[in-house]
Amino acid sequence: MENIGVYIHIPFCLSRCYYCDFASSIANQEQIDRYVEAVVKEIKLLATQIKYHYIVDTVYIGGGTPSVLSAKQLGRIVFNLRKSLKCDIREFTVEVNPCSVDRTKITAYKRMGVTRVSIGVQTFNPEVAKAIGRKHTPEQAVQATKWVVESGLDCSVDAMLGLPNQSIEDVDEFVDIVQANGVTHVSAYMLKLEEGTAMYKAKQQGKLELPDEDATCDMYDRIKSRLEDIGFHRYEVSNFCRENKESRHNLKYWQCKPYVGVGLAAHSLIGNRRLYNPSDFDEYYTKIDQGKLAQRLEQKLSIEDMMSERIMLGLRMDNGMDIVGFNSDFDVDFLDTYRQKLQKVQQYLNISKERVSIKQEYMGVMNVIISELIF
Amino acid sequence: MPKGQSKIRNFCIVAHIDHGKSTLADRIMDVTSTVAKRDAKEQLLDSMDIERERGITIKLTPVKMNYVYDGEEYELNLIDTPGHVDFTYEVSRSLKACEGAILIVDASQGIEAQTLTNVYLALDNDLEIIPVINKIDLPSARPDEVKMEIEDVIGLDASDAPLVSAKEGIGIEKVLEQVITLLPPPSGNIDAPLKALIFDSYYDSYKGAISFIRVFDGEVKAGDKIKMMSTSKTFDVTEVGVFVPKMQPQDSLSAGDVGYLCASIKNVSDTKVGDTITLAEGGVTEPLAGYKEVAPMVYSGIYPADGAKYNDLKDALEKLKLNDASLVYEPEVSTALGFGFRCGFLGLLHMEIIEERLEREFDLDLVTTAPSVSYQVVKTNGDTELISNPSNLPPASEIAEMQEPVVKAFLFTPPEYVGTIMELCQDKRGEFVDLTYLEATRVRIEYSIPLNEIVYDFFDSLKSRTKGYASLDYEIVGYKKSDLVKLDIMLNGEVCDALSLIVHKDKAYARGRAIAEKLKEVIPRQMFEIPIQASIGGKVIARETVKAMRKDVLAKCYGGDITRKKKLLEKQKEGKKRMRQVGSVQLPSEAFMSILKFDK
Numbered sequence: 004m005e006n007i008g009v010y011i012h013i014p015f016c017l018s019r020c021y022y023c024d025f026a027s028s029i030a031n032q033e034q035i036d037r038y039v040e041a042v043v044k045e046i047k048l049l050a051t052q053i054k055y056h057y058i059v060d061t062v063y064i065g066g067g068t069p070s071v072l073s074a075k076q077l078g079r080i081v082f083n084l085r086k087s088l089k090c091d092i093r094e095f096t097v098e099v100n101p102c103s104v105d106r107t108k109i110t111a112y113k114r115m116g117v118t119r120v121s122i123g124v125q126t127f128n129p130e131v132a133k134a135i136g137r138k139h140t141p142e143q144a145v146q147a148t149k150w151v152v153e154s155g156l157d158c159s160v161d162a163m164l165g166l167p168n169q170s171i172e173d174v175d176e177f178v179d180i181v182q183a184n185g186v187t188h189v190s191a192y193m194l195k196l197e198e199g200t201a202m203y204k205a206k207q208q209g210k211l212e213l214p215d216e217d218a219t220c221d222m223y224d225r226i227k228s229r230l231e232d233i234g235f236h237r238y239e240v241s242n243f244c245r246e247n248k249e250s251r252h253n254l255k256y257w258q259c260k261p262y263v264g265v266g267l268a269a270h271s272l273i274g275n276r277r278l279y280n281p282s283d284f285d286e287y288y289t290k291i292d293q294g295k296l297a298q299r300l301e302q303k304l305s306i307e308d309m310m311s312e313r314i315m316l317g318l319r320m321d322n323g324m325d326i327v328g329f330n331s332d333f334d335v336d337f338l339d340t341y342r343q344k345l346q347k348v349q350q351y352l353n354i355s356k357e358r359v360s361i362k363q364e365y366m367g368v369m370n371v372i373i374s375e376l377i378f
Numbered sequence: 379m380p381k382g383q384s385k386i387r388n389f390c391i392v393a394h395i396d397h398g399k400s401t402l403a404d405r406i407m408d409v410t411s412t413v414a415k416r417d418a419k420e421q422l423l424d425s426m427d428i429e430r431e432r433g434i435t436i437k438l439t440p441v442k443m444n445y446v447y448d449g450e451e452y453e454l455n456l457i458d459t460p461g462h463v464d465f466t467y468e469v470s471r472s473l474k475a476c477e478g479a480i481l482i483v484d485a486s487q488g489i490e491a492q493t494l495t496n497v498y499l500a501l502d503n504d505l506e507i508i509p510v511i512n513k514i515d516l517p518s519a520r521p522d523e524v525k526m527e528i529e530d531v532i533g534l535d536a537s538d539a540p541l542v543s544a545k546e547g548i549g550i551e552k553v554l555e556q557v558i559t560l561l562p563p564p565s566g567n568i569d570a571p572l573k574a575l576i577f578d579s580y581y582d583s584y585k586g587a588i589s590f591i592r593v594f595d596g597e598v599k600a601g602d603k604i605k606m607m608s609t610s611k612t613f614d615v616t617e618v619g620v621f622v623p624k625m626q627p628q629d630s631l632s633a634g635d636v637g638y639l640c641a642s643i644k645n646v647s648d649t650k651v652g653d654t655i656t657l658a659e660g661g662v663t664e665p666l667a668g669y670k671e672v673a674p675m676v677y678s679g680i681y682p683a684d685g686a687k688y689n690d691l692k693d694a695l696e697k698l699k700l701n702d703a704s705l706v707y708e709p710e711v712s713t714a715l716g717f718g719f720r721c722g723f724l725g726l727l728h729m730e731i732i733e734e735r736l737e738r739e740f741d742l743d744l745v746t747t748a749p750s751v752s753y754q755v756v757k758t759n760g761d762t763e764l765i766s767n768p769s770n771l772p773p774a775s776e777i778a779e780m781q782e783p784v785v786k787a788f789l790f791t792p793p794e795y796v797g798t799i800m801e802l803c804q805d806k807r808g809e810f811v812d813l814t815y816l817e818a819t820r821v822r823i824e825y826s827i828p829l830n831e832i833v834y835d836f837f838d839s840l841k842s843r844t845k846g847y848a849s850l851d852y853e854i855v856g857y858k859k860s861d862l863v864k865l866d867i868m869l870n871g872e873v874c875d876a877l878s879l880i881v882h883k884d885k886a887y888a889r890g891r892a893i894a895e896k897l898k899e900v901i902p903r904q905m906f907e908i909p910i911q912a913s914i915g916g917k918v919i920a921r922e923t924v925k926a927m928r929k930d931v932l933a934k935c936y937g938g939d940i941t942r943k944k945k946l947l948e949k950q951k952e953g954k955k956r957m958r959q960v961g962s963v964q965l966p967s968e969a970f971m972s973i974l975k976f977d978k
């Protein structure tokens with residue numbers, strides 16, 4: 004039996020951040036109850052399909068904001084997950100927002116078997132937080148990390164870079180707080196304005212000023228070097244951690260390992276099929292109420308597609324793509340098949356018989372390199 | 379003879395762009411019932427899409443109409459003329475085919491640059507001119523003032539000028555009445571040997587090159603053996619006829635007639651505009667005056683955006699050339715752009731039209747280089763060379779003297795813009811010639827300006843400085859000695875031949891700096907730092923740097939949307955395909971034209 008990761012999407016938030024284009028709506032208790040029931044039902048439906056083929060080894064509850072669910076609501080999902088699917092859970096992450104988490108909830112998470120909490124901090128600078136629509140204070144965010152660490156759970160925090168009014172000093176402060184509070188994992192993203200978001204519109208109307216590419220990259224370079232100074236290492240272009248604190252669930256995405264998504268707009272990779280759930284509540288509920296899975300086929304991957312994805316995602320990781328696994332999975336000789344393409348970009352790569360990876364200094368411009376290899 | 383010459387009137391309509399020439403032509407055809415209403419598209423004579431969209435006429439179309447006046451039936455031949463300075467020679471040839479011209483003047487705008495040019499052309503060809511005031515339906519119309527203007531500026535009696543709204547169909551009969559009563563009928567001897575003028579031609583895939591002709595003397599019919607006097611080539615006439623406005627075969631065309639002639643001519647270059655047709659045997663010995671070879675004045679390199687489409691581009695140019703004898707092209711190879719063609723045009727509009735037709739009618743993606751003019755280079759060994767591509771300029775050590783084409787430019791403007799226009803002209807190395815107040819609100823400024831400066835960004839600058847109020851007309855007067863240098867652009871240390879240009883020495887520094895700055899804007903950041911240098915004779919005069927790219931990475935890439943992310947990469951890669959590889963540098967297509975546009 005093969006391992007599989009389970010992702011459960013909780014599409015509710017207390018408020019919408021100005022940069023967000025994820026499937027999410029403002030929470031209301033009745034809706035949440037309805038949703039929890041649908042998710043439970045979906046898990047049971049899924050069980051009939053995957054129970055005899057896969058063992059769940061990682062669980063990731065993301066959003067939205069999973070912490071808007073009460074411990075009881077979340078517990079109901081987790082209980083049914085464990086009951087319906089074959090589980091040997093090695094890592095169990097829940098995303099939380101500093102506004103909707105407290106010590107009791109963290110304790111309850113621990114009792115459910117959660118091993119890792121990911122806190123959506125984004126910034127510890129109150130001015131910057133305000134400019135992007137985050138409602139929590141820096142104190143609330145620091146407090147949340149303390150609760151998580153004190154409960155003995157792994158603590159990850161998200162950082163966003165290239166935000167309005169953000170400076171290099173903010174990045175330094177961020178790393179200081181990480182160091183002082185026992186955080187073991189940081190996801191650092193450069194802001195990307197997605198169409199349809201409040202910030203995108205403000206930018207279009209000239210009402211929003213953002214740090215330019217160079218300033219943003221300076222922030223990224225800074226957080227990387229500061230984190231390395233305190234004993235972190237980068238293992239994926241946006242992810243840093245202390246030794247052995249990599250997110251096993253997220254690694255599956257970059258290693259093209261199977262995962263199944265539950266809930267609104269969740270995606271799955273099972274075998275050679277990429278599937279996705281509808282992002283419309285009514286559509287989702289209708290299917291589930293009829294006792295059917297809501298999944299739709301996004302793409303049936305050909306061997307070539309799978310090879311391309313393996314490269315495209317694998318090279319996001321600092322230790323790159325596993326050539327040995329590639330060769331045995333696809334029954335080819337990677338170095339030979341890609342010889343010509345590799346030659347074109349070899350100055351940007353570290354290549355050995357076992358692994359191919361992008362040199363540290365070129366990780367930020369990997370699209371150019373990956374495009375040369377996969378198209 | 380089926381009809382007497384006294385009942386024929388051959389005329390054309392001349393006007394400044396947008397004063398309503400084509401609309402008036404349409405109305406005249408309505409009134410003479412030449413075109414059934416259901417066939418009438420707006421601006422019927424402008425048969426190309428581009429003509430209709432831009433509201434200009436490129437190809438000429440003559441049309442024969444019948445009209446009863448005072449109980450007598452008349453044959454009216456309307457010859458439409460192109461409305462742009464690039465086609466002055468064509469206009470002059472079609473005017474030559476007429477006895478008279480209707481001069482349209484816009485009732486609110488008054489006399490404009492091309493109004494005068496066209497009037498002078500008509501006068502040069504001894505035409506009777508009937509002034510007509512158009513657009514009297516507009517609230518801003520001021521017909522009485524415009525009449526005064528016509529009398530003062532041109533010296534024509536406008537007291538009886540018809541007041542017309544071609545759009546509303548007002549006053550059209552009055553125009554036709556004056557055509558019949560004021561314009562002379564053709565004179566010419568039907569018994570004399572054939573003498574006919576080609577004023578346009580076009581290519582038909584079944585009939586070959588078709589000449590539009592005006593017969594001055596004699597008669598021509600199917601079966602005649604004719605001779606083109608400029609080349610002495612002979613052809614057998616297969617068909618003659620008239621346009622109504624579709625082609626309608628006739629037994630013959632005789633002195634005074636306007637129509638078409640087919641003679642299995644395979645190439646439009648054998649039907650040269652302005653040439654005289656006579657009979658191969660017993661023909662005249664003296665051609666009609668005024669024929670000249672048309673020489674292209676503006677050159678540009680045209681390359682397929684996708685190098686593999688070279689043959690498609692070649693086919694397309696061949697097809698366009700069939701219909702447009704004034705388009706010239708020859709293959710050229712650029713290290714930056716690969717295989718393409720150096721094309722010569724009559725002017726900037728002609729260039730734009732050809733490029734637009736190539737892209738639209740032949741569905742080609744093009745990369746075009748900045749337009750250049752042709753320079754005369756006198757070498758130290760005494761040879762003279764005509765250089766139309768800056769990269770072909772001999773080394774400075776071999777050049778004794780360089781000459782550049784100079785134009786006589788007329789600018790028409792409200793007086794408040796005189797200052798800024800003169801500043802612009804001075805800046806463009808213009809020499810002031812004359813300034814005339816046409817009336818209190820309109821001034822005509824004459825300058826002598828190098829064509830090289832006109833093809834850069836003169837039109838755009840003029841428009842932006844005068845809010846579009848000023849108009850420009852120019853004619854090329856000849857070559858003049860000038861202190862010119864070749865400005866090279868180096869990207870990452872390598873000269874990019876397609877970006878080289880020839881400029882006046884005094885302008886070289888400023889232009890070099892401007893181009894380097896502009897290129898810095900349009901060249902996207904790449905994997906390494908790219909120095910941009912402008913140099914003259916190996917000496918660097920300006921330098922900019924495109925910094926190395928730092929950020930090109932897909933956000934997140936969690937399970938959510940891998941398929942979409944991959945498509946994003948694919949799209950990005952597609953975009954790169956449209957870039958030109960110049961040495962190690964990726965250059966977007968617009969870089970080649972962008973070196974033109976930098977007026978403050």
